[in-house]
Amino acid sequence: MKIGAIEVWPPVVLAPMAGVTNAPFRALCREQGGGLYVSEMITTRALVERNAKTLAMIRFEPGEKPRSLQLYGVDPAVVGAAVTMVAAEGLADHVDLNFGCPVPKVTRRGGGSALPYKRDLLRRILRAAVAAAGTLPVTVKMRKGIDDDHLTYLDAGRIAAEEGVSAVALHARTAVQHYGGTADWDAIARLKEAVPEIPVLGNGDIWTADDAVRMMRHTGCDGVVVGRGCLGRPWLFRDLDNAFHGRPERARPSLGEVAETMRRHAELLVECFGSETHGVLDFRKHVGWYLKGFTVGAGPRRDLATSSSLAELRERLAVLPAGQPWPGEAADGPRGKSTARERVHLPDGWLDDPGDAAVPEDAESATSGG
Structure with missing residues (x-):
């Protein structure tokens, strides 16, 4: 392509x-x-x-x-x-x-x-x-x-x-x-x-x-x-x-391999942001996505998702059952937001004229992210 x-x-x-x-x-x-x-x-x-x-x-x-x-x-x-x-x-x-x-x-x-x-x-x-x-x-x-x-x-x-x-x-x-x-x-x-x-x-x-x-x-x-x-x-x-490339191999990491990726991800975030606190806090949202499908109790999940330092995160990752195999189909499917909305929020009168090329007042934001 x-x-x-x-x-x-x-x-x-x-x-x-x-x-x-x-x-x-x-x-x-x-x-x-x-x-x-x-x-x-x-x-x-x-x-x-x-x-x-x-x-x-x-x-x-x-x-x-x-x-x-x-x-x-x-x-x-x-x-x-x-x-x-x-x-x-x-x-x-x-x-x-x-x-x-x-x-x-x-x-x-x-x-x-x-x-x-x-x-x-x-x-x-x-x-x-x-x-x-x-x-x-x-x-x-x-x-x-x-x-x-x-x-x-x-x-x-x-x-x-x-x-x-x-x-x-x-x-x-x-x-x-x-x-x-x-x-x-x-x-x-x-x-x-x-x-x-x-x-x-x-x-x-x-x-x-x-x-x-x-x-x-x-x-x-x-x-x-x-x-x-x-x-x-x-x-x-x-x-x-x-x-x-027509190859049949598919990744099926064990929980130990997933935990190692989680550790590395958090460390890369800390390095990127130049702040251990910022990096670890940013990583928290990824915990549930990485663990989807694996048999991990609510307590260990909560502990990982509330870690406040790399040392704490590494310690909590180390107690996960590393040998637990890839859970198969239980690990697939939706992650993140998955619900519909009742309506779409639009500027007043937005649907009145599709040919209107005017820029809405206050349309531009000075803050990145979405």
Whole structure:
């Protein structure tokens, strides 16, 4: 699969996930196999204004190539300025634009998965980003739409292709579904039929490498984007590498091997943040994902999830039954958020006119993350 001048094999992309796909987690995944590994979401205004927290988030490990950065913005001028900065200062080799985030603090500003409903505003943003990027490829990640009555993905895909976007990725759920229900893989097939001139990547319900192969066979898509399926499972990328090379081997780590990965993950976070307290606190959210399916009591789980130092974490990991084998299917399936929402939070009057290209008041946030 080619994204601009970047060759991606196997055709696998790590989905940008706020608070997860930082440099340490990407390092754990990248060492397992090939693909494209995308950063956390970066807010364009915060980047342009050189917010210290935002600049610290744009961290790539030595030798990390290609460097892939996801940007979120609503104002075409600000998005264009941010992409200009990325290209001029060599901050990344690839820019992905977020039109898929469903969280209220993003959609209520008209951003993320709310934005493609405004077709002309979407076009203005894409045109500004592609013009500013120069030789850097620009890609788009989006959802099917706001809800089943306001589907946008086919129009958005066509607009993206017309404006010179190098690839589009579709999370085959609507914003109101959030992460609930089942991903509509048929929508990915329809998008591929609508924009055959650029790569289309599918996202949604890829929990195993075999799921990725099934998605590509079912939809005809050019590649896959893996999000929640790799939470607590960085070795999924080894499985994906094996699957796309036709090899039957799959990773089946024992609990001891998982514990060793957990220890290393926490240590990498501490090194990245330059603070043991910050790193260990950040690691806590990963504990339940790593232990899914294993027979570990509530007490040890709680102890690990409340560790306050590396020494404490290492001590608690050491008491886990290291020989316990991989639990099989019990370890697969949803991790992270998995419920639907009652409604999508939108700016007042957002659905009145899909042709309105005005930027919502106070649309841009100076804080990164989503």
